[in-house]
Amino acid sequence: MKLVIAIVQDDDASDLIEVITDKDFRVTKLATTGGFLKAGNTTLLIGVEKEKVDEVLAIIKDVCKSRKQIVTSPSPVAGSTGVYMPFPIEVDAGGANVFVVDVDKYIKL
Ligand code: 2BA
Secondary structure, three states, rough: EEEEEOOOOOHHHHHHHHHHHHHHOOEEEEEEEOOOOEEEEEEEEEEEOOOEEEHHHHHHHHHHEEEEEEEOOOOOOOOOOOOOEOOOEEEEEEEEEEEEEEOOOOOOO
């Protein structure tokens, strides 16, 4: 058994959950926050048999599209005047960050 932990953009989460459940996988959705942007994202926990991991990864890749986003830095830079100035930065948002973790035991009690 493996646990697929996928951090995805909120915009992609509903579509992804729909496809995953349609394909008979089980999923738990967590509302999470990215450490860098301090913006909401979604973390999905998908427990799956080892031989089905690639199928799940293919679904995630298909649904979650990468997008460029201009955001205001959450870590303002101090100017020479001592005033803190937020600055816009471009980041690649979307796509998915996925961890595949070995599960010792899965027990439904
Ligand atoms: P955030 O930490 O809010 O990061 C959002 C996006 O900001 C990142 O997209 C990346 O493009 C950019 N970014 C992050 N840290 C940066 C830095 N130090 N300098 C410049 N740009 C930076 P992704 O890499 O696709 O990550 C999306 C979200 O996935 C992250 O949100 C975080 O919640 C999660 N994540 C990514 N890698 C992770 C990891 N190794 N461990 C745990 N969570 C991770």
